[in-house]
Amino acid sequence: MKRQTTAKETFESFKNSFFYGSRVNMNFKFLEHLSESEADLFFQGLLKRLSEAYDRNDDGRVSGYIIEWQLKAYSHQKGFAYEEGPFAPLSKPLSELRLGLLTSSGHFVKGQDPEPLGVKNMTQDEALARVMDFLKEEPQLSSIPIDTPPEQLCVRHGGYDISGSKLDCNVSLPIQRLNEFVRKGLIAELASPAHSFVGACSQKRLLKKTGPRWVKILQEQKIDAALLVPV
Amino acid sequence: MSVGHIARLLEAAGIPTVIVAVQSFRKRLEMMTVPRALLTPHLMGRPIGRPGDREQQQSVIQAVLELLETADQGGTIIDFKD
Secondary structure (H helix, E strand, O other), rough: OOOOOOOOHHHHHHHHHHOOOOOOOOHHHHHHHOOOHHHHHHHHHHHHHHHHHHHOOHHHHHHHHHHHHHHHOOOOOOOOOOOOOOOOOOOOOOHHHHEEEOOOEEEEEEOOOOOOHHHHOHHHHHHHHHHHHOOOOOOOOOOEOOOOOHHHHEEEOOOOHHHHHHOOOOOOOOOOHHHHHHHOOOOOOOOOEEEEEEEEHHHHHHHHHHHHHHHHHHHHOOOEEEEOOOO | HHHHOOOOOOOOHHOOOOEEEEHHHHHHHHHOOOOOEEOOOOOOOOOOOOOHHHHHHHHHHHHHHHHHHHOOOOOEEEEEOO
16 A cells, blocks of 8 residues: 555645635635634535525525625725725716726736736736735736727736626626616716726835826826726 | 725815725725725625626616715715615
């Protein structure tokens, strides 16, 4: 019999491997934030719901359960805290509004790759592997004309599961939905281009340098308000 | 966090903003006292709704625009109801 030389994997390293480890999976990276006993409960509940979903032909039971645990895992998250925030009132009714759109989904138009970290044709896997490098960098803004056909859009982001955005840009960059609202007269205009960037970036640089520059870009678009979509 | 910072910078420059995000971002957005935010009960990465579910996506856009119009003070963070 061959002697086992590698150490047995612990449950802790198993659950943490979904967070940028050997089992990297952006939908389940939240497992790293759970204790071992919480993660144990999560897996037991997930398996139970998988068979229930089959029996009842209801996949909402599974997705609802995963969403519930994502919420729980991120409920104690620390970050930037501000006591008060600026508030600009809306100056006109929606039907007269020229709206801007900015998302942190990491979309760009085919042929206009922002080439983050100086890398040409970076793959999604490389973006995941280099997320720590992204967090030190200044983000880049991609311009997306609002009539861009969905098949001309690309998405790459090392901080979230892009599979929904790849299937349908509107889940995180709702240009088609907003164009429909314009056609119905519910808002007057959607400013073109819309904008997208990779939200996993240096917050310090974003606040001091990049953000103020982007504010000028949006001001030049003469928008009355902006819809912002984080992912 | 990035979008929270952009929201704060835009509002300070006089441009009203509204955020649509998944409920898992609640804590972060509350801590940042963002101006207006609609929280949706969706899987992370799909704040507007499921891929291909045009009706659901339209409902979310409708709700987020209503919030933009009706919020009268900063830190207005509400849940999307289907």
